[in-house]
Ligand SMILES: [Zn+2]
């Protein structure tokens with residue numbers, strides 16, 4: 001096994017000292033998080049290997065020590081405090097220490113791009129911070145453990161916090177921070193890429209900017225109450241997605257979607273009817289030949305009439321399906 005400094009010298013022989021990095025003073029260790037030199041405080045130790053990637057050999061195997069600077073210590077405490085305000089998120093993650101670690105990574109990203117740190121987070125905001133920000137977080141220690149990155153000097157620390165991430169790296173963090181912030185801005189209209197919801201016919205959905213409320217489905221026309229051999233590419237809104245993913249045992253998915261709209265909790269259909277009811281003549285917007293989206297969901301049929309009919313009948317009405325069949329004619333041209 002080679003001496004670590006010789007190994008490092010060998011590895012770095014062809015490298016120029018990276019931007020934003022300086023040599024450590026003898027008493028200093030780098031902050032494991034942001035990378036600045038820290039002269040006092042607890043040492044944290046990580047396993048670290050120096051590997052020659054070209055020759056695929058381990059040049060040195062050992063440990064490397066860091067400290068944590070006051071700013072990064074404070075941010076970690078903030079993550080801990082915030083997580084305790086959302087016990088549901090904590091339960092979902094399971095381990096409190098993993099939860100704090102993930103949220104702490106999310107806050108690192110905000111700190112690295114100079115974004116003010118949140119003093120409160122909703123459960124949803126916290127989940128998003130963990131899913132959007134944490135995966136892109138970068139820590140100084142990750143350049144050395146478990147394997148020393150090419151160009152990373154064990155005898156160096158950051159000139160100033162985060163600068164070593166470099167312009168491209170910081171641009172990635174900034175994009176993630178902007179996406180996370182966009183979830184808390186006023187919603188915008190997302191227009192269906194295929195004109196409207198293939199089932200209920202609504203043209204746009206109001207949702208936060210980064211949301212992707214439309215989902216593309218490739219459907220046989222019969223699933224939309226239509227005919228013909230050609231598979232249709234449609235987009236469905238979220239309530240219609242649920243109906244198509246989990247249709248009632250009888251009837252087509254499009255019938256399930258209409259019933260879910262006029263009778264969301266299934267109360268009007270009654271316990272016995274839910275499995276029996278079949279609506280005749282129900283078609284999805286995509287098979288009507290229309291090009292303009294509906295102003296209201298299902299306006300190419302007559303959802304109000306379907307609802308009135310359901311309200312006026314008890315369960316197990318034999319004639320109901322036929323009546324419904326005659327009542328689904330459009331309410332909007
Ligand atoms: Zn730090």
Ligand SMILES: [Zn+2]
Pocket residue numbers: 197198199200201202236237238239240241
């Ligand atoms: Zn829909």
